[in-house]
Amino acid sequence: MTESTNLLSDREKRASFQRLLLERYGHSLVVIHANYPGNQKHTPDTFYVVETMKPIIRSSHNVLYETSTTTSEGRVVYLILDEEPMSLKRRMVDLEENHPLGRLVDIDVLTLTRMYHRSDLGKGMRKCFLCEEIAQVCVRSRRHPLHDVLAFYHRSVLTHVKASTSEMFRYALLAELSCSPKFGLVTPFTSGSHDDMDAETFIASIDALSPFIEEVVGLKTDDSLLFSKLRTIGRSMEEAMFHATHGKNTHKGAIFLFLILITALRINPDRSTLKQTIRTLTEPIKEDFREDLQPTTVGLRWHRSHGIGGIRGLVMDGMSPIHDDYLPFFRVEMNRTNDMNRAMVKTLLLIMSTLQDTTVLKRGGLDGLSWYRKQASEYIDQDEEAWKTFSEECISRKLSGGGSADVLAIVIYLYLALPKEENA
């Protein structure tokens, strides 16, 4: 099937799914999906936008049932609410018009008998992103080049994201999750090598972790107890994660890396000295490697037995490969194609091929890791079909580079945090 017939059939399937939900649950149905042009609407931006609007609606209404899908239409969230549809539509239009990301989504309100429209509220049709014309007229006449509309969307998302550290944190983790295919890791389309979690588990975790970022950016950077305070917040975040995921480790590595990176950038945002800032900040980690202590984590055990530094080794070295290799590689790929999913997949393969990922070691041992790394390096320059084949192999071997995924999220965060001109 071509991309356009995919989209048309996904849209028809959604319409019948909506009917099914209303027949089963009654009440009012709210459907959140991206207001995004083109035939492939699943992108990191649309994924982030829909997942940002969802908790806003969920928190202020009584949700009776909730589910979501990801198709060529992108992320679609369905909420059954016990509320009168007209007042609900009014509140949804208000969100569409007044939330900074409101223009970038469609929030439909339906009952079994009908769909509610802006015109029911006496409102005109939605305007085009780029001019004062009605959106449908511009779409129909292809007035603006697709590329301009996509650029507007991306700019709008990034302007919102970059205004706060916690949104950058959310964007980086959601973008990493949205990325596909992903070699045994969880994506919105597959649980990969994990039979105990899926994309919903990761989203629940991200929603639980984000509020802590406020605390992290509230710490005084000249506090002599800074690192131990970070550790305390980190432990609370792990608890919140395990609570939200019913005991699954979705982001333990990511929490560790993000708390250190975010704090290092606050101590000194200068890119040229960032590695050193991270090294100084993470001095206390050396204690974890003391020979007279019993190693408490997988990473520490592998360090003891094989001298593999794991994630601690990475930060004690100032996250060097991230600055020297992964981030520059990601930037080149982004500039070349502007296809963020592809840039993320390729960067992930580069990370997988060079990182000593202890999550792979844990499941596959040294042989598994050496296979994973070698394969990753061979697949970097191949196409999506080949990547899918490699993903299936990883799933059949039950391997999954969780540590590499955490590092990819860090690369995306740095891509947002560091101004472009410094990366020429």
Add this chain to the structure above:
Amino acid sequence: MRIEKPAQAGTLESNDIYVQILPNPREEIEIRLKSVVMLQFGKQIRQVAMQTLNEKGITSCILNLEDKGALDYTIRARIESAVERSLC
């Protein structure tokens, strides 16, 4: 070829079109169009619809179209699948 069995395709989503195809007692094609962009594109949408039916060899039917700003290729694809669903 006459349409004997009613069928439908498409949705009422933005940038889509909802198509219903029905038998017509007369040997002719009747197109009933509602569109959010009627003023600007009504004529063009009718043209695309008629052309698609001609290509499919349809000589008699009633075609109800409720357009929400669909592009030509969407209109074409939706009518084609309504015809195919009616014929199978």
